Amino acid sequence: MAPAVRNVLVVGGGAAGMAAAILLAEGGVAVDLVDIKPEASTRGSGITLQGNALRVLRTLGVWDRVREDGYAFDSLGLRAPDPAGTLLAELPDLRTGGPDLPATLGMHRPRLARILLDRAAEVGVKIRFGATYTTLGQDETGVVVTFTDGSTGRYDLLIGADGIRSSTRRTLGMNLQTQRMGMGIWRAFTRRPASVTRTDLYYGGPSYIAGYCPTGEDSLYAYVVEDAQDRSALSPEEALAVMRERTAAYHGPWDEIRESLTDPSSVNHTSFETHMLDAPWHRGRVVLIGDAAHACPPTIAQGAAQALEDAAVLAELLLAAEHLGAGVWDVFYARRFERARAVVDASVQLCRWLLDRERGDVPGLMGRISHLLAEPA
Known part of the structure; x- marks a missing residue:
């Protein structure tokens, strides 16, 4: 039996796009992937991948490489913003990918991008960076595009995996308001102190959250969440100074982490944003997945996981x-809409509790989402 599509264009080389391309190519579909960026992503600090994301990465055939390059752990620490960085609780994490995968794995984000790119090339995906389409037309049986180099192509399906500001979404005329949450996050990639063997979160103090996640034997990424403000005019050196200042109130392992924050190029800042596109996410033979359809602030670390799940379910069908x-x-x-919406809603709810200085039932909320995600998508 031939699959429903024989050739597909994937627009966007992030987690959603690469995963869809890999799975379809493995299934015998001819896949072209274009990404407007000039090369594979080399920016970014770290990424937290929970078990349901690891389940998809195993399906993609990259789990062994991810496990080797990342740092796996099974619990979450909560620490106080006091002079000792007192450990208040260590909470076991649910293994949402099943008992044979860790609950959580941290890794360097550019390394994950490279692993997915290498796997896509292995299975025959034709990849072009610095390219996208300029026009799109479709009929009952396919999609015709003109690329930036003037060439054209006809495909059975176009998958728009082109991120939160998706140009494919705009081309389709789908109106979607992306909302700013009123928070910004500083992230830095640096050395891992031996004492850091899991994610710890510090709620309260001068910032909303200060935390860190191990990403390898000798690396971690650290982050601090503040009120949203325009940080774009800061030089890299000024950004580094601000991140060190924002974390000065946090202690325990933070003292050693802060001392290691010396490289201005390792620091980046982004704002929390969210949106949720009503179903359907397709128009004719063009479909949106990942952040193009649903984006959540990183409060429960599920953005990449939900993108990967979209890709896996779509390719399977x-x-x-x-x-x-x-x-x-x-x-x-x-299979996808209510699940993705529950994740977006929970991520936004956590932000609102923090913004309102409200003591919400964070463990209860996280527990409900974990049990939802433990069921395969």
Whole structure:
């Protein structure tokens, strides 16, 4: 039985796009992938991947490489913003990917991007960086695009995995308001003190959250969440000074981490943003996945996981169906829409509790989401 699509264009080389491309190519589909960026992502600090993300990475055939390059752990620490950085609790994390995968794994974000890129090339995805499409037209049986170099292509399906500011979403005329949450996050990639063997979160003090996640034997990424403000005019050296100042009230392992923050190029700042596109996420033979359809602030570390789940479910359905019709889309939204919305809503709820200085039931909320995610997408 031939799959519902024989050739596909994927727009965007992040987690969602690479995962969809890999799975479809493995299933015998001819896949072209274009990304407007000039090269594979080399920016970014670290990424926290929970078990449900690791489950998809195993399906992609990259779990062994990810495990080797990352740092796995099974609990979460809560520390006080006091002079000792007192450990208040160590909470076991649910293994949402199943008992044979760790609960959580931290890794260097550019390294994950490289692993996915290498795997896509291995399975025959044709990848072009510094390229995208300039025009898009479609009929009952396919999509025709003109690329930035003037060439054209016809595809059975176009997958728009082009991120929170998706140009594909705009091309389709889907109006979606991306909301700023009123928070910004400083992140830095640096050395891992021997005492850091899991994520610890410090709630309160002068910032909303200060935390860190080990990403390898000798590395971690550290972060601090503040009120949103325009930090774009700061030089790298000024940004580094601000991050050191913002974390001065946090102690315990933070004291050693802060001392290691000496490289201005390791620090970056972004704002928390969110949106949730109502279903359907497709128009004809063009579909949006990942941040293009649903984006959440990183408060429960599920952005990449939800993007990977979108890709895995979509590829599974496309490879199993003989025709690309309502049946495929109905099952796709039945499996993805409410799940993604629950994650977005929970991430936003955590932000609102912090902004309002409200003591919400954080463990209860996290527990409900973990139990939801432990069921495969």
